Amino acid sequence: MPRITDYELYEVPPRWLFLRVETSDGRVGWGEPVVEGRAHTVRGAVEELMETYLLGEDPHPVSDHWQAMYRGGFYRGGPVLMSAIAGIDQALWDLRGKAFDAPVYELLGGPVREKIRVYQWVGGDRPADVGDAAAEKVDQGFSALKMNATPEFRRVENPATVQNAVDRIREVRERVGPEVDIGVDFHGRVAKSMAKRLAEKLDPYDPMFVEEPVLPEHDEALTEIAAHTSTPIATGERMFSRWEFKRLFEQGVVDVIQPDLSHAGGITEVKKIADMAEAYDVALAPHCPLGPIALASCLQVDGVCQNALIQEQSLGIHYNEGSDVLDYLADPAVFEYEDGYVDLPDGAGLGVDIDESVVEARAGEVDWHNPVWRHDDGSVTEW
Known part of the structure; x- marks a missing residue:
């Protein structure tokens, strides 16, 4: 039975966070867990889920993993946690599709x-x-x-x-x-x-x-x-x-x-x-x-x-x-x-082949944040 053995997170320009998940049988799955302008915050949530739950697990039961990541926390929902789950879920589906040599659809x-x-x-x-x-x-x-x-x-x-x-x-x-x-x-x-x-x-x-x-x-x-x-x-x-x-x-x-x-x-x-x-x-x-x-x-x-x-x-x-x-x-x-x-x-x-050499070459701390706009009177307005 394959196991999730390793993962890596890459902050890449312009404002994205990529997740690479590797299994014991050599497969690699990719996900994109990010909140635009909050990449550092989502990174922490992904690391917590990977370290406390997914490392060492069979990657195949995607639906069960989703339920465990969502319902396993007493506090749930919101942009940060759901984005972390989203990127991991994408990577798990990528791995499952590669196991069956078929597109996820x-x-x-x-x-x-x-x-x-x-x-x-x-x-x-x-x-x-x-x-x-x-x-x-x-x-x-x-x-x-x-x-x-x-x-x-x-x-x-x-x-x-x-x-x-x-x-x-x-x-x-x-x-x-x-x-x-x-x-x-x-x-x-x-x-x-x-x-x-x-x-x-x-x-x-x-x-x-x-x-x-x-x-x-x-x-x-x-x-x-x-x-x-x-x-x-x-x-x-x-x-x-x-x-x-x-x-x-x-x-x-x-x-x-x-x-x-x-x-x-x-x-x-x-x-x-x-x-x-x-x-x-x-x-x-x-x-x-x-x-x-x-x-x-x-x-x-x-x-x-x-x-x-x-x-x-x-x-x-x-x-x-x-x-x-x-x-x-x-x-x-x-x-x-x-x-x-x-x-x-x-x-x-x-269905996409990520060029890992480009990812590694461009990865680093990406400090993108949306602008804070103000009205003429100085009060903050919606961006």
Whole structure:
């Protein structure tokens, strides 16, 4: 019986944490356990789980390991612990797939699709030059884009600031036409007092969805916001378990959920969340502004979920300064985008071959933290 014999954590640019798990029969599994801006903190949680529970264990019973990591702690949940579990879960599925010489999606029942549509980010944190950027991405073959709706946004904004946000979306729509989808991310920057007004004003430009119109702690406001717009509502990147999503589904107003495979408990948990969503006629669009292991994990779940709509990916995103998704792959062609789609990986496990020499060469202490934004009066605002 194989055993987990060793592990290694690598902080790599731009802001990622990779986990390498090795077994006694020579297999290697990879995971991506990270909270953006809290890599050091998640590292400690991963080390604790590996040292106190997983080292010396049989890697194969992935579901049982998940339950032990989650239920074995009296205090559970939250971004740090669930992200640690997520990355370990990815690595265990990678090992299991390699043991059976099959992609993870084959072990989850087999694929329901051959490929999944992807979208490309435009415009940056403080959205600017969105029209040219959108046209460029469409020329590259993407049929779906996403952009931030606003920079800093006060609780009650003046009409000019609201109109500026509307004008940016209008510009993109006019540049790319009606056959391209545009996701609009409110990023939790807009208070409920303005979210309903802004969402309503965007309706004429037919967004694919409005994302995180309010922060998750204010999800009770989604019912009122939904009453002011016909645009689908998306949320979920800052939710970490099926029990959090349960309340969202029961509310009945969300159209697209966006759990993150590196935050919401990994492949094991997000597959369950996606199945719950299907029962409520809610689509799945996994959040993934992260690295190649996280993206490969997303594609395994997309492959087996009928309600998977579209996949976020971070190639060329504004966060990826200095390193990008393909840099860490021995075969970058696994994520080749064609006509706005990416094929499901057909390799064993997660289906990606990590270039360990690049990982080791670039590994070190990565000190990425999101900026702290302030209003003109000096008070902290949402980033």
